[in-house]
Amino acid sequence: MNYIHKSFDSIDQLPEIGKIVVKQAQAQLKFAYAPYSNFYVGAAIILESGEVYGGCNQENASYPLCICAERVALYSMGAQMKTFNIQALAVTAHNPRKKLMEPCMPCGACRQVIQEYESRQEKPIDIYITAYELDKILLIKGIGAILPSSFGKEHLI
Numbered sequence: 001m002n003y004i005h006k007s008f009d010s011i012d013q014l015p016e017i018g019k020i021v022v023k024q025a026q027a028q029l030k031f032a033y034a035p036y037s038n039f040y041v042g043a044a045i046i047l048e049s050g051e052v053y054g055g056c057n058q059e060n061a062s063y064p065l066c067i068c069a070e071r072v073a074l075y076s077m078g079a080q081m082k083t084f085n086i087q088a089l090a091v092t093a094h095n096p097r098k099k100l101m102e103p104c105m106p107c108g109a110c111r112q113v114i115q116e117y118e119s120r121q122e123k124p125i126d127i128y129i130t131a132y133e134l135d136k137i138l139l140i141k142g143i144g145a146i147l148p149s150s151f152g153k154e155h156l157i
Helices: 016-031 069-078 108-121
Strands: 006-008 040-047 052-056 086-094 126-129 137-141
Touching (some): 016 040, 016 086, 040 069, 052 069, 069 086
Parallel strands (some): 086 126
Antiparallel strands (some): 006 137, 040 052, 040 086, 126 137
């Protein structure tokens, strides 16, 4: 797992900004709407200003219309802020039918959206990944670590 910058065994080991964003992501789990998969995901972002935006997955009987927690949080912030400086993003997951043994990584679509926000702010985002049942928290320094050779604006302009 060479993409992991650091692994923590407890939320207490995180830097203050990490504690805030992970706790907010965990709080978002209660708002997740997952009647089909029963796989609940919470996400949160924290800006340099200290503002926090949360998101959770939202499922739909027409599966392609579902949206992931990471995108809900990022799009919510993006719909309200023209300029921003995202310091960190946290993602947590919970499966009431099966204990998660490892933190769950963002899906490919979310990785691409995170890449776009990093590109917009011209600075990597610290990404904290965990699962509800685990004390283990992974820190990834920038989406490039888990989305190599990504597609970006440089391919269009």
